Amino acid sequence: MLKCLLCDMLPALSLVIDYQEKGNIYHAWRVALVSRYLTGASGLDKNGVIFYSALLHDVGIFGVGEHIINYPDLSIQKETPAIKIHPAIGADIVKEIPGLARGADFILEHHERYDGSGYPQGKKENKILFNAQIIRLADSIDLLMRRRPKPDKEGIAQYCREQKGKEFSQKIYDIFSDAYKRDGGEFLLAIDEDEKVKSVFSGVIKSVPEPKANISWDSLETILKIFSRIIDGKHHYTHQHSQRVALYAHDIAEAMGIDKIEVRKIKFSGYLHDLGKVAIPNYILDKPGPLSGEEWKIIKRHAFISYEIADSVEALKDLAPLVGAAQEFWDGMGYPGGLKGQDIPLGARIIAVADAIDAMLSDRSYRKALSLEKAIDELKKGSWSQFDPLIIRVALRLLYSNKWRLKK
Ligand SMILES: [Fe+2]
Ligand SMILES: [Fe+2]
Ligand SMILES: [Fe+2]
CATH class of the missing domain: 1.10.3210.10 (Hypothetical protein af1432)
Incomplete structure (x- = not known):
């Protein structure tokens, strides 16, 4: 790889x-x-x-x-x-x-x-x-x-x-x-x-020699972090969003007892979960207010584009299914495939929760950050509909223990 x-x-x-x-x-x-x-x-x-x-x-x-x-x-x-x-x-x-x-x-x-x-x-x-x-x-x-x-x-x-x-x-x-x-x-x-x-x-x-380097998982992660900075740099409200999502997803996966290789895969996919947003016009991403139906259609495309970009890179192929399914809902009402329950890859379900946690706790163009209590409420409400209930239970445990040192 x-x-x-x-x-x-x-x-x-x-x-x-x-x-x-x-x-x-x-x-x-x-x-x-x-x-x-x-x-x-x-x-x-x-x-x-x-x-x-x-x-x-x-x-x-x-x-x-x-x-x-x-x-x-x-x-x-x-x-x-x-x-x-x-x-x-x-x-x-x-x-x-x-x-x-x-x-x-x-x-x-x-x-x-x-x-x-x-x-x-x-x-x-x-x-x-x-x-x-x-x-x-x-x-x-x-x-x-x-x-x-x-x-x-x-x-x-x-x-x-x-x-x-x-x-x-x-x-x-x-x-x-x-x-x-x-x-x-x-x-x-x-x-x-x-x-x-x-x-x-x-x-x-093919004719260019590759610079000599010690290739390791850490090297790959270094490059993935650069990807995440560029993705997040696309619009103003998401500074370091993808890095936090990667961290939260990693910690949730670890707390669930998932094996180490899979945990790494989930973390790496976290860096890339918004990859497709680079192809979405800024006027939509930064719009201060609700999106029109047409704009929603465009924004929803990003999930599939994320999949396509990751799938086209040999070293990222393994991550593509997770990256592409991070917007699916537990009840099948998400996108792009309308996958349901266990049909959604586990890593993607974890990233979905990590993504929601960071999104709720950050200022966005159309609203201020939610308080931790309010965010916890929302996660509970989304359990069984948007999110896998088991993952929500683990995430709430981490939130209550203030593992990520979030402001109350
Ligand atoms: Fe330049
Ligand atoms: Fe240039
Ligand atoms: Fe995100």
């Missing part, structure tokens, strides 16, 4: 970052592909660290309403605090990923520019890491391909010529120019639309 952790998880993580209201924009995938185009033949990225860092270069952007590709202007990027800080947040996150620690510095400097006009530090010339400059160039090529009218390959080559000594060094330009001479710019043509990026990516990643 953990044989190829980064090659399996990081493309998925970067897709989650790139989910937009209109669909996926494949920004990270294209920046990684262009980085590979620049470094592949010359052996500059023997251990794959540049490729995988490129894949996560904008991981620090979550929580900003719009993706950074919607801020093409450098001065606006520098004046927007959440944008200006994204390289530093990204570096902090990536530092934790096994095998990618060195890539954190490339990410920190991926918006520095050779002439010193970049950010966050305004570094200049060869003070900027070479590999960060590779990602800088790849990032700009992605933005160029989004312009309308779209420049052709010669237009991209011309842009790169014009930017040497400004955005990046002569040496970086030479690397671009060598790659371009080798294939006449054909690779750029092959990835100039989102759909094309999708198909090229799965072939290219």
Whole structure:
């Protein structure tokens, strides 16, 4: 399951970052592909660290309403605090990923520019890491391909010529120019639309070595926590929600005497239970007030999308049934499958209770947090209808003992 952790998880993580209201924009995938185009033949990225860092270069952007590709202007990027800080947040996150620690510095400097006009530090010339400059160039090529009218390959080559000594060094330009001479710019043509990026990516990643790392369950959990931060960053009222759900679900499962491997699976699914929300427009998630019928239909889709995303990642396949069924009700009135009672996977029933506990005890866009007493009342009321009564009994025991140190 953990044989190829980064090659399996990081493309998925970067897709989650790139989910937009209109669909996926494949920004990270294209920046990684262009980085590979620049470094592949010359052996500059023997251990794959540049490729995988490129894949996560904008991981620090979550929580900003719009993706950074919607801020093409450098001065606006520098004046927007959440944008200006994204390289530093990204570096902090990536530092934790096994095998990618060195890539954190490339990410920190991926918006520095050779002439010193970049950010966050305004570094200049060869003070900027070479590999960060590779990602800088790849990032700009992605933005160029989004312009309308779209420049052709010669237009991209011309842009790169014009930017040497400004955005990046002569040496970086030479690397671009060598790659371009080798294939006449054909690779750029092959990835100039989102759909094309999708198909090229799965072939290219097979040729990229995975950075050497000690792969363990802890490593997987580190990456799942990053997933949960991005999912929760999607809207304002859910800071650390998924991490708390994972913790509550873990403790409930443990108190029920479930075996260790299954408990871990339940905890890991807790991190991802809202995964599908990344595909739901923010105007619905953040709506201060009741949702219309149509909006409910859209929001209900998230359960199935959660399943689909988890199921498409080898390392997460086992979790998909739990993640996808966390909105089912004990009495069969939930979604997406209308499953009933024991037909709902046990882990999903536990996550449903953990999710409700945290939802009730947190402020939401349409109401304030409930008191602990009120939340306990609601859980009791939901027993047999929304929730598995046995799980509610265990959860109440933990709540009464104040295991999670919740405010009364
Ligand atoms: Fe960026
Ligand atoms: Fe970017
Ligand atoms: Fe949730």
